[in-house]
Structure formats: structure tokens, C-alpha cells
Amino acid sequence: MRFSELAAAYERLEATKKRLEMRVILVEMLRPLRPPDLGRVLYLSQGMLRPEYEGVELGVADSLARKAVALATHVPEAEVARRTKEVGDLGSTVGRLLEEQSRLATDDPLTVAGVYHELEAIAAAKGAGSQEVKVRILTDLLGRATPVEGKFLVRFVLGTLRVGVREMTILDALTEVYADGSKPARLRIESAFNLSSDLRLIADALVEGGLASLDRIGLEVGRPVRPMLAEREPSLDEVLKRMDGRAAVEYKYDGLRVQAHIARDGTVRLFSRRLEETSAQFPELVRDLPKAVTHLPAIVEGECVPIDPETDEIRPFQEVSRRRGRKHDLEKAESEIPVCLFLFDVLLSGETAVWEKDLPDRRAVLASIVRPGERVRLATQRVVTTTEEATAFLDEAIAAGGEGLMAKSLAVGSSYHAGARGFWWIKYKRDYTVGLTDSIDGVVVGGFQGRGRRAGQYGAFLLASYDPAKDRFESFCKVGTGFDDAAMAAMPPRLHRFLAPEKPPEVESGIVPDQWFRPGVVLEVRGAELTLSPVHRAALGAIRPEVGFALRFPRFTGRIREEKGPTDATTALELVEMYRSQVRQATAEPAESPPEKE
């Protein structure tokens, strides 16, 4: 495929806000493709070179790309910088410069394969002299690019490709190209993706043998599985009702989720909730897991929490979060803030795909292959049949340092539902019983200038929830409380790569901030209650037409949800459920069940 065809499709994708139109463009773009171009285009369209969990980074900073643009267009760097400020982004700037220079397609047009190969070389350049290598490759590519190609090339290397194709939209398109576009076909494709987390694998299998060949895609050690997620219920009574009066309840540990992949030879790779590799953060787990898990290979899952080395008690989550990204001093962190992994699930044991089994069988396998020790233990679990038993267990969990309980269905069908949020698992934090005290994860979509002590910096942020059905980020609050000076100062560098010159098309809000951001950074907030709002757009129309939800008295908890991407933020449907349970508590009406999710 010519790169110009891909760039033209991106141009069309960028111009539309409608998910349906996007799908049509994607279908046209994907239909003629075959491996290996197909996989390359899928990765490129998401702004990546490899599946996300491989963590391949191009390592191209603004200044480096600017230098390459200057060299390729023979315009001084200062002038490129000035024009970029005027236009808003370097991609558009190079597009315009090439246009002004009447750059036409060369005799040696760029191809997807060629561009992909060169981008791989940019990513591979490491160490001394690598900056020069990256500049040279990018300059050469831009030297052969048409204006539109140049625009998207630069945006790609800077990580600001804004064509907005999310995984779920790509799965929609694949269903249409390689199956009959029906819902069952879509579900089958999605579940294969949830198990493999790799779009190329799915697309290649579909090309080869249609839906039937998806069955071949199983678990593989080293390739993370998208995590099973939990629903909420407002009371333990309702939790038990949902589970037909009998459930396994477990301590809900408040830490970081860890999916551990242990190969036959004892090599360990750890993945976070959003499938990023976190092995380097927890050397003690990498060391101890092959000893604690006796039957290999294995894929097990648990929550990692800090433990007081003196008393063996669970410590607050913040202590483990401080270890994130800390490459140096890990040894020190290890002895000061040791962690323990409480295992609650097993997906693969030896050659057996344990994830397909129901929970009682999985737990039995887990218990049989784990030799609990200092660093790796089993999550405390009990089977309960009455609200009294569940309440007693909850008290016990809280006393032991948990934040609540996780109730899990023992019924037929309680297999590991990868990537799905459903009532097979229900999370219950103690605070649910009084007002709205569960936290909400909001995506930063805007910033407001600070005043007084915060003059010259941000004073507050506009947060949005996510609506997967519409693929939109809808505002629900403006939050400035809860940030200390250090937390506020840490925001601009994190937000920098998401700066947007105008309201991003995927964002909806009746409020106009001083600065817009593309959805990227997720913050945890708490508030007094959810109220109906004429200016916010979260879950618009769910309760009354043209009215959205707002969070009253929002406060940042101090926790940046680094393990969450924007689409992992609290969803519109979750807000509706939280609002309903709030109303139910206030009026003590008989509960009406929230709508079942897919």
C-alpha cells in the first residue's frame, strides 16, 4: 500500500466526528489490505508500532522533530518554531511548508512497508549518536513526503496522531470486512482480542480463515490478557441477590493489579491493569514468583500491596504508587516498602487454559499451585450465603487493611471474562452505604488559569467521564481542590503532550476552559454527590433530556490513575448507576435493578 493512501484516509478520519462515518472510512481502508501491511496499518492507526504492551517508544522529542522538519524543508529552525506556535502543531506546520514549496509526489513514493520499516529503525536507535540517527531517518522520510504524508508522519512520531481510531472502532470495522457485521460475530472477534490484546493477530487470523480461525488464538505467556472487571451494587443485600444467594467473597486489596506471566524456565513478566509491563518495578516479585508458583508455565493475577516489614500489616496504597517508574533506588524501595502480591485468579496452568473454567475450579487450581510465602500469598476468600456473613467478612477485610470486598459468582458460566465488566464480580467498598463516597476516575480535558497564589499556573481542571457507546468524553466537574503545590506543579509536564488548540472533537462540555486537552491523563476524584447539571454533559439525557451529571464538591484524592488510559475512566453508565444508588439510599425505595451490561 502506498503511504499516501493511508494519509488520505487519515485526512478523512480527522474530518469526521461520527463513529459510523469513521467505520465506513476504516472499512474502505482495511478491505484491500493483506498481511503484513494489514497489521502495520492497524498499529500505525493507533499511533503505535507494536501492540501497546510491548512498550515500543520512538523516542522523538519536539526539538528533534523540529530539526528534521527544518532540514527537510530548508527553513531555519527558529522559523519552523514560530510557524508552529502560529498554527498550533508541528504536523500541520510541515504540511503547510511542503505545500508552499509545491512538493509533489516523487518517483520514489513512500509505501506503508517502507515507512514502517524506517519508523522501526527510529525506535531501535539507542545510546550515543542515536539522536543524529533519528534526525537523519526522519529528514529522509520527510524529504520524500507529500504535504499530507508529512503532516501525519510528524504527528505519528510525536505521538499526537489525532485520527481517533480506538480499538473498539477497529474491531467494528474488522467485523464488517471479515465477517457479516453481526453482533455475534463482533462479540467473537472482541473476545479473541480480549484474550490476545493484539489487533494484528486477530486481523491475520481473520484473513486466513475467517471467524473459525479465531479459535486458534489462545493464551500465551508474555502476552497480557485484558483484565476481567467488576460491577457495583449499593448494598450487600443486593450483592447477594445478584449472586442468587451464594457468593465467594474476597478481601478487596487496595494496591496495583498485577498479571504475572511465568514461563516454563522461570522467567517472569508482570503487567498492569492497562497491560503495561511493570516487571522492573517489582524485582522481589520477579524473583519470588517462580518459587511460589509450583506448576509452570502459569498466568496468575493478584493485587500488589505494600506490607509493613515489621508488623506484616497492609500499608496505604500511596506507598506502593511511589515506586512507580522509579528505576534507580529500587533496592532501597524494596527494603523500605516491600510489597506482597495477593493472588486471586489463575488463567493458565501448565498446558491447561484454566480461564475457561468456572471460579470454584479456578480457585482450586490456584490453591494447588501456589506455595504461599512472604511476597506471594492467596487472597483471603470465603463462601457466604447470608448478608450477616457478608457483613462480618467486610468488617474483617477492612480491619485487615482492605478497602472493601469483592464478591464473585460461583455459578455455571463464572469463567474468566477477559476485558469485560459484568456482575460475575461485584466490588463493594464500605463507604457505599453513606452517600456518594466511591471515587470517580475522570479524564482531564481542560485547564483553567489559577488566581492568587496559583497565578501563572493552572488552578483547576475540567474532568470528563467516558461514554463507550458514543466514544465521547463528557465533562462532569471542574476540580481545583485537593492539589498541593507539588501535585499542581506536576500537572503541566504530564499534560503537555495532550495540549489541543481547540476543543477536541471527542470531548463534550458546556464549559469552555482556558486550555483544552486531548483525553490522556486520568485523575481520581471524590465528591459529595452527583447532581443534575445543565452545563455538564456526562451521561446526557440519562435522567432528563438535555441534562447531564455534575459532581458536587469535587476533590482530587492525590492519585493520578497512571494505570488507566482515557477509555478506562469511569463510564457514563457507571455514573448513572452511582446516581441511582444514591437516590435509592435517599428515598429508601425498593431497589430497581440497574440495566445489565453487555
Ligand code: ATP
Ligand atoms: P476498575 O478496575 O473496576 O475499572 P478501579 O481500577 O477504580 O476500577 P476498583 O474500583 O478499586 O478499581 O476495583 C477493582 C480493582 O480491585 C481490580 O481491578 C483489582 O485491581 C482490585 N482488587 C483488589 N482485590 C481484588 C480481588 N480479591 N479480586 C479482584 N480484584 C481485586
